[in-house]
Amino acid sequence: QHRTPLLVQMDKLGKSIFISILVMMAALFTFSLLFREMPLTELLLSLISLAVASVPEGLPAIISIILSLGVVTMARQHAIIRKLPTVETLGAMTVICSDKTGTLTMNEMTVKAVITADRIYRVEGDSYAPVGAMHPVDSQTPVSVVAGSLLERYLRTVDLCNDSQLMQDENGHWQVTGGPTEGALKVLATKMTLPPVASALLSKIPFDSQYKYMATHHLVGDEERILLTGAPDVLFRLCREQQTENGLQPFDQPYWESKIAEYAREGLRMVAAAWKPATAGQGALTHQDLEQGVIFLGISGMMDPPRPEAIAAIRDCRQAGIRVKMITGDHLQTAMSIGNMLGIGNAHQAITGRELENMDETQLSEAAQAYDIFARTSPEDKFRLVRALQSKQEIVGMTGDGVNDAPALKQADVGIAMGIKGTEVTKEAADMVLTDDNFATIASAVQKGRRVYDNLKKTILFIMPTNLAQGLLIIIALLAGNIIPLTPVLILWMNMATSATLSFGLAFEAGEANIMRRPPRNPRLHVMDRFAIWRVAFVGGMIALSAFVLEAWLQPRGHSAEFIRTVLLQTLVSAQWFYMINCRVANGFSLNKGLLANRGIWVVSAVLLLQLLIIYVPFMQTLFGTEALPLRYWAITLAIGLVMFLVVEVEKPLTRKWRTA
Known part of the structure; x- marks a missing residue:
């Protein structure tokens, strides 16, 4: 029922890829029949391999699982996420409208x-x-x-x-x-x-x-x-x-x-x-x-003294490009004084609910952006303020605890209910419930929401190049009239086992160092932006080129098709593992102390042990069409992966300006 913007984007991307593959399959089918003497069964098998290789079948499930892991993490930090899209929206939030009493203050009058x-x-x-x-x-x-x-x-x-x-x-x-x-x-x-x-x-x-x-x-x-x-x-x-x-x-x-x-x-x-x-x-x-x-x-x-942790959280929000607005029923001077203690933006000026009531929608939109302190307000004022801010393209979070706050929470992009003093009606209307009624929990949830989204994007940039590389290998083979470098069963193994498993290592990656010192992301920007397309094409092309060169080197040496496929499979898996390390850090060198701290990466790296079963266990060799590899071929495939790792690390600083533009 609640489809996140990212999942919608990935569904559209998957459909676009699928349509492109259908067109490519039709063109290759016609080309092979006219210009290549390839048996029909082998041609159909090649085209099926192309379809399986190019579509990231497991990606939607991986994204949903990573979002769910984020929900579990936030729940441990007193933020109960009731609707999955909230995890994404938190990272894009530009304004937080908060009650004063008990949320920004100690609630001990x-x-x-x-x-x-x-x-x-x-x-x-x-x-x-x-x-x-x-x-x-x-x-x-x-x-x-x-x-x-x-x-x-x-x-x-x-x-x-x-x-x-x-x-x-x-x-x-x-x-x-x-x-x-x-x-x-x-x-x-x-x-x-x-x-x-x-x-x-x-x-x-x-x-x-x-x-x-x-x-x-x-x-x-x-x-x-x-x-x-x-x-x-x-x-x-x-x-x-x-x-x-x-x-x-x-x-x-x-x-x-x-x-x-x-x-x-x-x-x-x-x-x-x-x-x-x-x-x-x-x-x-x-x-x-x-x-x-x-x-x-x-x-x-x-x-009612301000919470010390709320003062720090507001400072963090300001560094993260998020404006905090205090909405209270208190007297104007009281609200301004408390706002100044909390460090809220322009706490030297404020506006009252009575003044808001006399404004038309245009005036209200201007006032909603100009002021950060709203005094003597009513629940109806909250609702109007949310709509006014949204009319200025703001992504709004709104807190509330009373029954009358429910419409404002429903209207907000992120409705935040108080778990202790909030009513059941308010909690039902909210996207997120704070079990400790503390503003600092909202700031913590924003940080974790940004981390989840960053890790989702890293996961997408990790999976897509492998699919592109597999597809390019099959297309090149068909155009050249060579044997299929990877069978459908090997491609499925890579997509559903190694790629899917390794991607979960990125789900446990810690947040980037500047995660709360950068502006909120624009939710209207596609996850596959210009840089993402470049990275997928660059890494996918590099993997495909490496595998193609390796295949061309092996063929004249009299190796069987099964042996060549096994070497290519191991090359792709090794490249995946090294590229997963690349994807850990978006803007810096990936071999840092955080690599040792991410136990998830080392757990999923056990997938390399499964490669041993596929390559050396007779039953698995029969099932997957593989042959045992001498040790030196492991060294060759790991060396290729290491070289690609270093190339991507060099690419990062060269594309930094493009990435941040």
Whole structure:
């Protein structure tokens, strides 16, 4: 169902080769009947040999197996690939759009500041341990919570309008169940030891990214209250008054916006709280109940520190020509501050979801490329951003965890779901699932995707010249009226046994030294580009010429056809083995320490031992039409392979400019 671009290209290549061979077979059949006195059965056998020799029968299966090996490798590194094309697409990805919380950051929020209408407080302590004092920003004297005070009402609100729980495990470590934002507020309330009071939950509106707040209807002591927590800008629109120590005052939005901007520059994420008196005995809480009478209480500024490994991964992505864009629901200044800590591109400027909503498709496409920080966004903004970037020919990866993120992940070239906090709907829509919810895993998957594609191309460049050489030998033999140099069974042995087996050695080759210091590949370029065609023609022609010269040298010396075929078979296998070593490194000398580290090459080299069985075991000699070879012919065939190895190594630097053009 999911055909990779590479497999589609190889299918087309195989069909092109097959059609070319049919035309060649028809031409050779006509030529041989008219100008060569060759028995019809021998002619048909020669043409069948040509067809078998020229078509890389095992290549599609080899490519699929190598892609599957790449999937297994990525799974060990916390990246579960759900769709095979993703392995290829990762290597071509040009943009990664990532959530902030938990992916780029530690997802361990701690309240560092509390802002009320009368006073601003700093909060001590880290992690989820409920340890640390609160003191005014202009004093080091810790405060205590007084019943009935503004601070008590604020802390009571964030404690009750909260779905998280704070627990201590058997080892004494504090943990939070529920969201990290709510968990940080629960820790804050626990630190301050609120005066005891009975409370009961009567009704609730759960948090949702669509409206960005949570509301509860509580009975607190003998008073019924509606409590709210959520995004400051959303609660701003609901409030007309603010709570102070001296009672209610008109809502002072400029004051709150200035404080948010001030503390957001420290990288603090802002969560607001508000309340309103509830009507005794009212029914289930609805959004309409919040349209009037809501009183603003204050704001918590919480820090979610960047992951150290994410900082390094973003740096690696930038070196690899991949732009990282952060998409978050946080305040603009908070997003820019965190982006600057992470080292994201142009973190000095950002754009909000509200601004994106007012743009047409052309303006959105320009903004999507111009900005790397997107604040106060919604899942719908994610979807539009993916399409806008794709309209600029970008290959886009998008992360997500909520149900509403599924359309954006489906639209992206690589949809990336969070394995820990992601919903099942999101995982089903994704191409890749991160089992550790860590951005560094994405960068690692990109590196491995590039490595898999590089090794696939090396494998193709390894297999194709042998097929060309076999075909040329048969064509030359037919044109010259000589015996068939290789029978169909020997050709099948080479294609399905030696070529296929040796190619797997390249699947385990380590990535090139510059794999993450080069731009993403263009997925529209064919794997058989100008250089690939040159390399196949150059190596295939060299192998065919060597075998033809060797055959011409052997024929006058009275050797049997079986002996000559055996020598030619061993020559081709030896050339294959040496050329496999050539293909290890695309741009440098192949005999390096990496050769010893690649155990796969040495395992598949055991195919040379199978040659001993074909050449020296009587039963196999009868089956394959071979004869035993004296030791000196092994030396001759290995020497030919070594010479071709050296020639290809000299060719590499001579064609480097052409290859990178």
